[in-house]
Amino acid sequence: MPMDATDARLAFLSEAARLREVERASRTGSGRRENSAEHSWHLALYAMALGEEEAPDGVNVDRAIRMLLIHDLVEIDVGDVPLHGARPENHDAAEDAAAERIFGLLPGAQGEALLALWREFEAARTPDARFAKALDRLQPVLLNLETGGGTWPDFNVGEAEVLARCGPPIETGAPALWPRVRDRVKAHFTALVG
Amino acid sequence: MPMDATDARLAFLSEAARLREVERASRTGSGRRENSAEHSWHLALYAMALGEEEAPDGVNVDRAIRMLLIHDLVEIDVGDVPLHGARPENHDAAEDAAAERIFGLLPGAQGEALLALWREFEAARTPDARFAKALDRLQPVLLNLETGGGTWPDFNVGEAEVLARCGPPIETGAPALWPRVRDRVKAHFTALVG
Numbered sequence: 001m002p003m004d005a006t007d008a009r010l011a012f013l014s015e016a017a018r019l020r021e022v023e024r025a026s027r028t029g030s031g032r033r034e035n036s037a038e039h040s041w042h043l044a045l046y047a048m049a050l051g052e053e054e055a056p057d058g059v060n061v062d063r064a065i066r067m068l069l070i071h072d073l074v075e076i077d078v079g080d081v082p083l084h085g086a087r088p089e090n091h092d093a094a095e096d097a098a099a100e101r102i103f104g105l106l107p108g109a110q111g112e113a114l115l116a117l118w119r120e121f122e123a124a125r126t127p128d129a130r131f132a133k134a135l136d137r138l139q140p141v142l143l144n145l146e147t148g149g150g151t152w153p154d155f156n157v158g159e160a161e162v163l164a165r166c167g168p169p170i171e172t173g174a175p176a177l178w179p180r181v182r183d184r185v186k187a188h189f190t191a192l193v194g
Numbered sequence: 195m196p197m198d199a200t201d202a203r204l205a206f207l208s209e210a211a212r213l214r215e216v217e218r219a220s221r222t223g224s225g226r227r228e229n230s231a232e233h234s235w236h237l238a239l240y241a242m243a244l245g246e247e248e249a250p251d252g253v254n255v256d257r258a259i260r261m262l263l264i265h266d267l268v269e270i271d272v273g274d275v276p277l278h279g280a281r282p283e284n285h286d287a288a289e290d291a292a293a294e295r296i297f298g299l300l301p302g303a304q305g306e307a308l309l310a311l312w313r314e315f316e317a318a319r320t321p322d323a324r325f326a327k328a329l330d331r332l333q334p335v336l337l338n339l340e341t342g343g344g345t346w347p348d349f350n351v352g353e354a355e356v357l358a359r360c361g362p363p364i365e366t367g368a369p370a371l372w373p374r375v376r377d378r379v380k381a382h383f384t385a386l387v388g
């Protein structure tokens with residue numbers, strides 16, 4: 001039997017399920033490594049809980065939620081690269097090829113639309129994408145703060161580097177949230193040396 | 195420092211992260227048990243991939259996505275009860291108390307709104323909730339079909355019971371999808387005895 005559009009959508013969803021096996025550097029409360037599927041869920045919930053009151057005016061929260069649900073699917077092919085880790089050569093091109101393959105499993109126009117949404121997230125030039133990106137930087141910071149620094153000691157990262165790497169995208173995409181996160185980061189590192 | 199609305203939202207998101215530790219009966223492709231956070235992500239992606247073309251007219255797909263992102267949060271307190279397992283006494287009341295506690299972490303009106311959205315999902319009387327419920331029944335069936343029957347042998351469940359337990363909610367909430375799933379279920383059990 002030839003595949004029709006519904007079969008193609010179900011095949012995409014089956015392939016997407018592999019995101020549950022992609023491990024991140026971050027650890028959950030129980031100490032195991034977080035995977036990119038549950039991370040994507042948590043970020044979509046961030047958008048839902050913070051979007052109405054803390055997103056800049058004009059952000060379409062439902063579009064941000066959709067971006068966050070698909071933003072890491074390329075990791076099925078290329079894996080997760082930690083923010084504070086070394087970025088492999090040609091990583092952007094490999095991610096783009098992965099996006100073409102994975103969204104290409106969907107029927108033509110639908111696959112094109114999701115590929116465009118993923119590229120919009122990556123480019124981080126629209127308010128929706130900037131808000132989504134800000135949450136993607138914010139959640140690991142809060143996870144690390146809740147687990148005594150989390151992955152920061154593993155990557156030998158101190159206050160200045162955390163503020164420099166996470167500050168600009170959070171401040172740009174979710175300016176209402178940044179002062180609060182910055183204060184928590186500062187308090188964490190002050191207590192360490194105190 | 196007293197908690198303000200932003201702190202309350204971040205506290206809710208921190209508590210919600212515990213959903214990553216709630217195990218379901220279903221297994222992932224690698225053989226470990228699926229957790230309810232990644233299950234919720236997968237379902238939201240189902241709504242995104244299937245909503246535009248396969249949902250009944252009038253379904254608000256973005257509302258269905260939001261329902262699916264929060265539908266299992268009560269399991270942080272009461273755990274997951276498998277569809278084919280025994281349902282503990284007073285389970286509905288325990289879930290409702292969990293929903294009040296967890297959504298109650300959010301600022302007043304926002305917590306009320308999410309509690310109402312969760313109750314709408316549970317009651318499954320609106321088109322959005324019925325579509326979301328249909329996906330919640332559909333995804334485990336497809337996972338089981340992809341893993342040689344998955345949890346069905348564990349619960350001693352045959353074709354008739356799968357069709358009886360999963361058919362009505364899927365047919366009600368996503369009628370366009372049911373014939374296809376039914377045919378796959380029938381083909382699976384036919385091959386088993388064949």
Ligand SMILES: [Ca+2]
Nearest residue numbers: 233265266330
């Ligand atoms: Ca569920």
